[in-house]
Amino acid sequence: MPETGSFTLFRVFGIRVQMHWTLVLLALLITWSLYAGWFPRVLDEAPPSLLLALGIAGAIGLFASILLHELAHAMVARRFAMSVERITLFLFGGIAHMEDEPPSPKAEFLMAIAGPLMSLFLAFLAVGALAVGGAAQAPAWALALVAYLASINLTVAVFNMLPGFPLDGGRVLRSVIWAAKKDIVLATRVSSLIGQVFGVALIVFGLVAVFATGSLGGFWTVLIGGIVVRFARQSYVALLVKQALRGATVKNFMDPDPVVLTPDATVASLMRAPTRLSEQLVYPVARDDRSLVGLIDLRKTKGVPPPEWERHAVREFAEPLPEGMRIGPDADAERALRKMNAAGSTELIVVEDDRLLGVLSIHSLIRQVQLFLAGPRRALPA
Template sequence: MLQRGLYLFRLLGIPIYLDFSFLVVLPLLALLIASNLPLYLKLFGLPQEELSGPWPFLLGLLAATGLFLSVLLHELGHALAARRYGIATRRITLWLLGGVAQLERIPKEPLKELWVAVAGPLVSFALALLFWLLRQEAGAAGFLTHYLALVNLTLGLFNLLPALPLDGGRVFRALLALRKPHLQATRQALALSQAVALALGLFGLLVMNPFLVLMAFFVYMASRADAEATLLAQALEGLKVKDLMTQDPIALPPSLTVAELLERSLLHKVSGFPVVEEGRVLGVVGLEGLEGADPRAPIARYLQPPLFLSPEDTALSALERMAERGYTRALVLEEGRLVGVLSKTDLLRAFQARLLGLSSLDRGPGPG
C-alpha cells in the first residue's frame, strides 16, 4: 500500500513521502475549515472576527498543514520507538486519511509491539497538551492553537480504537499475545477490527458523515490486509530462498523459438524459464509475456529483465521484492552462477503448508 508518492526529504534518517491523494485533500480540507470558521470560533469560545477575501482560506490552509504535520510527528513516534528495538522504518507517507509509517517488520514480542503502538498516540497527546498550554485567546494564533490542541487530542483518541491497523488494534493484539499464541491473537484482533469497522460505518451512515463511512471502509479493508501480512510473515519465518527454490533450473538458449518454448513448457509443466548463453544470464521468458508472439521468432525477442536473489535472502524479503516489482518469478544467483528459480507458486505452497502447521499448534494438542 502507498508505494507511490512524491519524495520530500529525510527526517532523522527516515524518508518522508507525500502521496498524490494528499495534493487533493489538503486544499479541500482547507476550504472545509475556512467555511466552518465561525463554528470553530464559537466552539473554542473565541471572539468572532470578520475575515474576508483569501484570509479564511489561508487560515484553513495553515490549520490543515498543521494537522498533517501533527500526523507526521505521530508516525515519527512509531518510527523512533521501533528504532529503539532495532527495527528500521522504510518510509513515512502522508496520504488521504493521514499517515503511514512502513516498518521493516512488526515486533514479534508483545511488549515491544505494545510500546511501538502506543508511541504514536502518546506523541499526539503531548502535542495536544503543548498547544493547549500555548493557546491564545484571540486572532489567528488563538484559532490555530485551539484547533491543533483539539485535532491532536482527536487523533490520539481515534487511533486508540481497537481495530487493526490502528494503534488500538495493535495494542489489543499485543495484550492478547501476552497470554496466547500470536496467531490466535491476530485472528481475534481481526474479528474485533471487522466489528469496529462495521459499527463505525453504520454510525457514519446514521449521522450522514461520508468521512466516517470512508474511514470504516479503510479500517475494514486494511485490517484484513494487516492480518494477512502478519500471518504471512509468521508462516514464512525462518525460511530462506534456498529452502524453497527450484534447484538446477532448465535454462534455454536465446535462439530457441517461441513454438519450441511452448512445447517445453507443456513437457516440464513450467510457465517460465531463464535464458542463458555461455553461462551468462540474459533474462527470463514466461508464458505471460508471449501473447500474440510469432511462433517462429526466437525467444530472445521476448526477454524480460530478471530479478536476482541470493540463496541466503529470506523468503519474506524475496516475496516483498517480487510483489513490489510485479515479478512472478526470480532467478537465484550464487557467485554469479545460476543455481535456482523461485516462483510465487513456491512461496504460496510454503505459506499454505506452514500456516496449516501453525494452525495445528495454535489449537493445541488434541485429546490423547
C-alpha cells in the same frame, strides 16, 4: 523508493517524510472548511483575510500534529532497533513504515502507545496555552487557533486508540493478546477481526448519517471505514506470509533442476518441454554449462504456428533476464515473494554470478504458507 502517488517533503532524524497526493486535496479542503466554517463561528467580526490566514495555519498545524504523532511511533521503534525509513502522511493520518514486525509484545505496546500519548500531550499543551492566553487576554484569533489544535489532537488520540488493528489501539490490543497467549498470529487474527468489524461499523454509521441527515459528511466516515477494513485484512495476510516464510531463503524453495532450454533448441522443444507446473510461462535459457543467456516467455512464441515450430530456434525469442525477475539463492523468501508481486510474475530465475542455479515458483511459497496454517504453529518467543 517512494510509493505510488507520494512525494518527499523533507527529512527529519534521517527519516524521509512523504506526502500522498490526496493530502494536497485534503489540505485545501481543511483550509476551506476552517476558513468558511470553524473560525467564522468563533470569531464573528474577523475580516476574511484573517480567517484565510487562520485556515492555512490550522491546516499546517493539523499536519504538524499528525507528523509529531508518527515521529513518536518512529522514535520508539528505533529504540527497539526497528528501522523506520519513511513516514507517509495520508488521507486520514500517517503511516510510519516499518520493515519488520516488532521483536516483542513490549516493543509493540510501547511503540503503539507512543503516538496517541504524543497527541494527548499536544492537546494538553494547547489547553494549557489556552488557559494562560485567556488569563493574559491574548487576541481572540490566537485563542481560536489554539483551541482548534487542542481539539484535533484530542480527536487524533481518541480515533487512533480505537481497538482495531492496524490502528494504534488495535496494536496495543494485539500486544496484550500476544503477551498473554505467546502467539502473534492468533493475536493479529483477533485484533484484525475487531478492526474489520469496527471498519464495517464506521461504513454503516456513515451511510445512516448520509441518509438520515442528507449531509454528505457521512461519506467521509464511509471512506475511512473502508480503509480500516482493507488495512486490517491486508496486515493479517501479510503477517501470515511473513511468519510462514520466516528465516527461509530462496534456495530452500527453488527447483534446482528446472527445465532449461539451450539457445539452439527449437521452439518445438520449448512447446513440448515437460512442465512441472502447467501455469509456467517463462523458462531460463542457458548453455550446457549453465551460464545464463536469458529468458524465454511463451507469450512471445505463441504467434509461431505449430508447423513452423521446428524451424525456429529459442534464441530468436530469448531476451535478457530483467532485473525484476532475477534473485540470488540467499535472498529472503519473503523478499522473493514481494519481488514476484512487483514483477507480476509467478516465477523468479535464481542466478549467482550469471550462472543459473534454479527457478523459484510462487507455488512452492504458497504451499509453505498452507503448511504453516495447517500445522501447529511455532510460538514466537515473547
